[in-house]
Amino acid sequence: MSISNINIEKIIAHEVIRASELNTKTPIYNNSLINLNESGKELVIDRIIDIISPGSHCIDLVAGNLNQGGPFNIITNMLDYDIPVFIRASQGLAKSLSQSQTAGSIKAGSAIFIKGNAYDNGIHSRFIAIIKADSDKGLSREIDNNQITLKYVNDILLGDSSRLIKIALFIENNPPNQPINLGQIRNTDDFTIKVYDHLMQNSTAGNASQYFYSTFLKCKIAENAARKTMEFYEITREFINNMDIEQDQKVEYYYDLISYLRSNDSSIIEPATFARGFLPDVQQDNFLEQCERSGLTGSISKDTRLIKGKLGRQSLKFTSKVTIIAPPEVFNSAVQVTGPAGEDGWTTIKIKGEIEPIK
């Protein structure tokens, strides 16, 4: 999976505010496209690549509401709209984004709409990108009469912090054979939808993590999340099994996998994060290559339904038919295998705690 050679054709930005403010205030809607210079374009492209391409945290979505006038219909049609209609459509979407911003922590900011083209997995494709950018604060340096002055600026957009950016990308992988009629409903199979929102990595963010991709874009997390999660589990288990290390070390890595999948820190699974966090340096790239060969090219939404049994309790089986079973949350800290079995065929393990009396 890669996206490159990004070319921006149209770009426009509007103000978005919180839903509760809409009654008292009208956001600023731009009536013309923005003429962004080359460095500006490069910055926007950099942000898109950083957030969408291999190794990033974005996940795949499927379109939910396919009705005429729904977000999928409008956004995909924006690829073929002329400038005035493109502007009107973007204004409508910006308003709808403001209306979706109901949860307490959501900030006002800007909605940026981009029509462009790029190579996505080797296919020259058109795309629409929608960026919700929260404003950042900073200082701007100005030089006047050989004096440097610093001016406080509170509306810097698309800075380095990915916490302040949400992006949705609708990539047209299958161009239409005939010109599109205004309002025509496109086939969902013709598009890949990717979204990045740092809140989605945070399983405690609740509604705030859903408003962008769900309330506003009416998209759903791909229905195969549970299957993909199981695939990740199986690929990783196999990878660990094939590593050229002692059995006791393999068991350690396997526990790490279980902990990673059970962890409540994130609601998405990122092969790259797992690799960097748990695997030895020399194996990290091999692991990613293995994932990519098996079709896991990026992050996936975590759904452990199909592997509940594997995560429910952890066990350590020995060739002598002895099994040690423990709840996963204590396994790592209370069971220690001190090394591979010796020549005498005995494995030494350490278990924290005392033997309980027989009841």
Added chain:
Amino acid sequence: MQEIELRKKFENKRLKLKIFGKWIKKNIYKELIKGCKTENALKKILQIPLSIRVKETSSFIEKALYRNKKYKNPLLEITDQIGIRFVVLLVDDISRIENIIKNMVKLNCEKCKDFEQEKIDNPDHFTYQSVHYIARPKEKIKINGNIFDDKLSFEIQIRTILQHAYAEMSHVSDYKPSISLSENDKKRIKRLLAKGSALVEITDDTFEDIQKMLTENCKHIDELLEKSTEIYKNITGEEANTNTKLGHIISNAYIDLLKDFKISDIQDWAEKNYYIGKAIKEKRTESILYQDSVSILLCLLISKSRITVPKLWPEDLSYLEDFYKTIGYSTQDLF
């Protein structure tokens, strides 16, 4: 008196030999550069600058009349009146030099001492090792009004620097007044020289092994870079900078990863990612990294090892960060 006459004749001949010596040195040197491609490459092979030695008169007379060799016409029969010696680093360099001189159009060369053959014939002997040729002009050569033909012969010696050290040591011990040495000491010296010769042979073989390992690695990297140059031209439409210091620094930094790369990997990558050529081309004016054929190799490295590549990057990381984005890779959490 035979000796006085011979001395006079040889003195006269020596002047002519010197003229021929200068000419042959110049011509051999030219051929060597051609054969080694560059003067620098030749300098790496030759451990001692090429020199031509015309036999001293006294040495000629001694050989002609005093060593019981019974020459009928020593002026024609003594073949080493002119000597050229090549001292090279490795045993393998000897055959390179041999090939160059054997192919010189104006000379006929005949091998008269071959240490490789001697090793086969006398497996338990450790002694002087060197390759010797007797060379003669194929046709008449005219230099400054003097004519040289196939009656003139000269000797070419080719040896490694270690064999040279042995030869020098052995020469020194030969000419020391042996009268002051007892028979036992003479035997001991002989034995010590044989030990030295054996060590020389072992060390030369070891050096050869080192060189083989180096060239195998270099050869692979060079082939990858060569393929990258071809791919660069195909997908960008521009000529790449090749054989650059930057290219070598970068490929050296990833030598362990590149060991597993096959030439076909570059081709496969290019077939799937040909459009990256346009992105690279557009960046050509910004940095020499994008003008270099190593950029293609770097694309392949990133596609296979995007976590490891930044860890081993030998230059300022900002260049690599920019490169990642140009070819469509996220730099999040990697830099």
